[in-house]
Amino acid sequence: MKIDLTKLTIIEASEGLKNRDFTSVELTKAFLNKIKEKDKEIKAYITVIEEIALKQAERADKMIKNKEIYPLTGIPCAIKDNILIKDIKCTASSKFLENYIATYNATVIEKLEKMGAVFLGKTNLDEFAMGSSCENSAFFTTKNPRDLERVPGGSSGGSAAAVAADMCIYALGSDTGGSIRQPASFCGITGLKPTYGTVSRYGLIAFASSLDQIGPLTKNIDDAKIVFDAIKGSDPMDSTSVNLEKKNNLSKLRIGVPKEYFAKGLDGEVEKSIKEAINIYKELGAEIVDISLPMSEYALACYYIIAPAEASANLARFDGLRYGKTIKDEEAEKIIDIYLKNRTAGFGKEVKKRIMLGTYTLSSGYYDAYYKRALKARTLIKQDFEKAFEKVDVIIGPTAPCLPFKIGEKSDDPMSMYLSDIYTVSVNLAGLPAISIPCGKSQSGLPIGMHLIGAPFEEEKLLSIASLFEKKYDNK
Amino acid sequence: MISEEEIRKIAKLSYLEIKDEEIDEIREKFSSILEYVKKLQELDISDVPETANLSKTENVFRGDIAKEKEVEDLLSALSRKKDNYMQVKKILYNED
Known part of the structure; x- marks a missing residue:
């Protein structure tokens, strides 16, 4: 029987490559064919780089022949289109960067390339990673492979959909307020947001620099660990990056269940599924500890001050001079005309709104009432978690309060869209690692994701605790 | 609700132009x-x-x-250049 190569995990594919069951070129062609066949419908990719992918696969095959084998050698992956690959178009799903060609590699790309990775292409996102559904892409909306009428989540929706539809083995995404974990949950796959600072952000198009973090979207937890290990590490090009990983010292497993995560606004089916997952942990011998994170209800408000404030500063670089060009020279007389006309034509509605929101909360007269207050609230949110982690190893809850919603369902109501990130944003504000893994399905067959949050730099422990559940859940 | 005047002021600080027909929607969403x-x-x-x-x-x-x-790679992204420099429009002028 011929196996479907596109269904393999990283570990399985790597075994196959090592044993010479197939070559990286064969594996890569299988994915390119799958993309041709399925992506017309799903629209996960903005750019597919077939020729480059095949060249990288040939190189990987040579490495394997020479016994220079890393866990990701010859493994085809997808990269969110806000992470730079030299000489490849990088759009951030914005009109502004429609024709922008990256002039250097992101550090994560550099690391993967050294290991002989194969890049299939760049995936869709909400413009500049601002959104929760991929509907804010300036080009098109990606569909959820589990139900084509629904959103894949966002902002790393293209990456999540590509993994879920077997159009790559794994993908990289970025997470500012839930942008890896929420789409992983919606598409029924695994998504890890590492501790702030563990993965270099050099070459990631910045949204909110104190919150952004690159991480993997994969088919299971072991794969997430492989990709995380490959991309982590301090980098002289990112002064916030560090080498601080802590060893797993788990003895008696204690899992914290915050009462605030099961309050009103949570979908009944999601709640049931998470409670069943908690029971599985109980059966596995874990101590379940009721905890409280009283600041939870303020996290989203805090996030919607801090993230737009940082975005308004980061996006000031898009001036129509150094990046992108949408207007003709004759249309501008003074330099300010170039700024105004390019920014007005280049940015989409949501991005403009967030730039303006950030400008407002940072402006004279409002700074203390909004931005400064949010920075103080952020301290309290961080302290909430610090107190909790004195008592427990991980915190469990739902990744999103709702099931994947229909395309168009929330696009006119910003607050209802923002609320889909209510459980994930606090993790970015506190800089913690967290993972979303599949834990069940709704009656209608839609995926439900469970969210496990760890203490800073305790990825190893977090992943091992997540694995305990995954093994049990797969066997059911 | 936030005033039209304030929205126009923020837009100016953000280097964004707002059309008259967009004002109401922006005010509403901003305020929410x-x-x-x-x-x-x-x-x-x-x-x-x-x-x-x-x-x-x-x-x-x-x-x-x-x-x-x-340098070539970086210069290639510029919309206007002269030799190895970025060329821009007038930067000194009287405010209208």
Whole structure:
């Protein structure tokens, strides 16, 4: 029987490559064919780089022949289109960067390339990673492979959909307020947001620099660990990056269940599924500890001050001079005309709104009432978690309060869209690692994701605790 | 609700133009978010320190040594250039 190569995990594919069951070129062609066949419908990719992918696969095959084998050698992956690959178009799903060609590699790309990775292409996102559904892409909306009428989540929706539809083995995404974990949950796959600072952000198009973090979207937890290990590490090009990983010292497993995560606004089916997952942990011998994170209800408000404030500063670089060009020279007389006309034509509605929101909360007269207050609230949110982690190893809850919603369902109501990130944003504000893994399905067959949050730099422990559940859940 | 005047002022500070027909929608959506984030006013935070970032806040130094960079690649992204310089429109003018 011929196996479907596109269904393999990283570990399985790597075994196959090592044993010479197939070559990286064969594996890569299988994915390119799958993309041709399925992506017309799903629209996960903005750019597919077939020729480059095949060249990288040939190189990987040579490495394997020479016994220079890393866990990701010859493994085809997808990269969110806000992470730079030299000489490849990088759009951030914005009109502004429609024709922008990256002039250097992101550090994560550099690391993967050294290991002989194969890049299939760049995936869709909400413009500049601002959104929760991929509907804010300036080009098109990606569909959820589990139900084509629904959103894949966002902002790393293209990456999540590509993994879920077997159009790559794994993908990289970025997470500012839930942008890896929420789409992983919606598409029924695994998504890890590492501790702030563990993965270099050099070459990631910045949204909110104190919150952004690159991480993997994969088919299971072991794969997430492989990709995380490959991309982590301090980098002289990112002064916030560090080498601080802590060893797993788990003895008696204690899992914290915050009462605030099961309050009103949570979908009944999601709640049931998470409670069943908690029971599985109980059966596995874990101590379940009721905890409280009283600041939870303020996290989203805090996030919607801090993230737009940082975005308004980061996006000031898009001036129509150094990046992108949408207007003709004759249309501008003074330099300010170039700024105004390019920014007005280049940015989409949501991005403009967030730039303006950030400008407002940072402006004279409002700074203390909004931005400064949010920075103080952020301290309290961080302290909430610090107190909790004195008592427990991980915190469990739902990744999103709702099931994947229909395309168009929330696009006119910003607050209802923002609320889909209510459980994930606090993790970015506190800089913690967290993972979303599949834990069940709704009656209608839609995926439900469970969210496990760890203490800073305790990825190893977090992943091992997540694995305990995954093994049990797969066997059911 | 936030006033039209304020929205126009923020737009100017943000280097964005707003069309007249967009004003109402922007005011409405902007206000709904501002209304939501007002929630933070409930908190007593007078003695709480601020957390602006989570990094170790240490300087990263390097030697003051010039490095060759691929200037061509960087210049290729510019919309207007002359020799190895970015060319821009008039930067000194009287405000209207």
